[in-house]
Structure formats: structure tokens, C-alpha cells
Amino acid sequence: EVQLVQSGAEVKKPGESLKISCKGSGYSFTSYWIGWVRQMPGKGLEWMGIIYPGDSDTRYSPSFQGQVTISADKSISTAYLQWSSLKASDTAMYYCVRPLGDGYTYYFDYWGQGTLVTVSS
């Protein structure tokens, strides 16, 4: 059974750093891309970026380029999303997703349970 299991909720202060994780199981972790989606409170879904754990090829949505870092450790089948200096506006639910597609289109057949990040002074 394919599963994406994310790390637990975090409460941080502005300016602090943070790294959240997403562990994949039940499939070949290095053969599929892993992406991240943000959902701010009461808002819709926003695409952040994607990584291919097999070779660490990483691509960011322009809105998030330079704001976050996506990485992966294939030895433990885990992808990461990190911030060096959090802002209150980073408060959101973050989902990891597994894209599936054929090069022409991709959709997300598996989602993590989400990690709630709260940034408040």
C-alpha cells in the first residue's frame, strides 16, 4: 500500500527555521517525483515545487522560488520542505503529493495527511 506520512504539526516564531518531512512507503521512492502543495487557512491549493529523489532534480513554482528549499534523502525514502526564516504568512497546511503521469500531464494520486505550520510571535 502506497503511503505518504508527514511529520507533525509545528508552532514557530517569525524568523525561526523549520524543516518538515514526508516519508514514502509501498513503492519505489526513487522512481517517482514528490511535490509539495500549500493551503493557507480557508484558501485553495497552491503548487510549490517538486523533486525527483532518484537524482535530486528539483523545480520550484516561481511564487516559491527562493522562499523554501525542497530536498530528499533517498536512503530513508523521505522528502523535505524547509524554511530558513519563517514569516507569519507561512502559516498554512502543507501537503506532500506523488505525481503520476505520462509526461504530457500529471495528477496527484497520493497525498500525505498534511503538516500544519503555525508561525506566530
Add this chain to the structure above:
Amino acid sequence: SYVLTQPPSVSVAPGQTARITCGGNNIGSKSVHWYQQKPGQAPVLVVYDDSDRPSGIPERFSGSNSGNTATLTISRVEAGDEADYYCQVWDSSSASSVVFGGGTKLTVL
């Protein structure tokens, strides 16, 4: 960048048919995917590649796509279908590649 437009809300009585639209420039040339998100839960894929259903998704959920509009149709709506629904495309010409619609809140009256 490519934009997907959904109505903020749709209301339907139980047993009736709900239609949720997703508008985009020549969206009929793209593959459209739909997700259902219930309160406090992660989104779930309900339709992919315009009209295919993942295993476990009821046949009541169907999709179509032509011209500038894609449509998610939910037949014989049940109270448990009340949720937010998002359309999504992969647009290789956009810097972001992945584009989501703004979401539609389906209310079952």
C-alpha cells in the same frame, strides 16, 4: 500563466445532479483532474484525465472536457458529497507547471 476559473459555490438537493465547471483557455486541449476535499482532510483524486475514475470512486462521479470548459458531474448527490472540489491541469508552458482552480464549495441542501 494559465488560469483556471471555478464558481465559488454550487448548491444541490440530495438525489439531484451537481455540475461543477472549470474554465480555461482552450482547456479542451489539456487533461483535467479533479480533487475532493472534505473539512479537515487531505484532498482525494476523484477524476483524472478528464473522465477516468480511480478505483474506489463511485460511478456517480464523472467528468467531461471540451472547448473552454471542463465539468465534474456528480449524479444522485448524497450528503457525504458536500466538500470543496478543485480542478487541476499540468501546463508545461507555465513556469509553475501545475495549475489549480480556485475551488468550488458544494453544498447539499
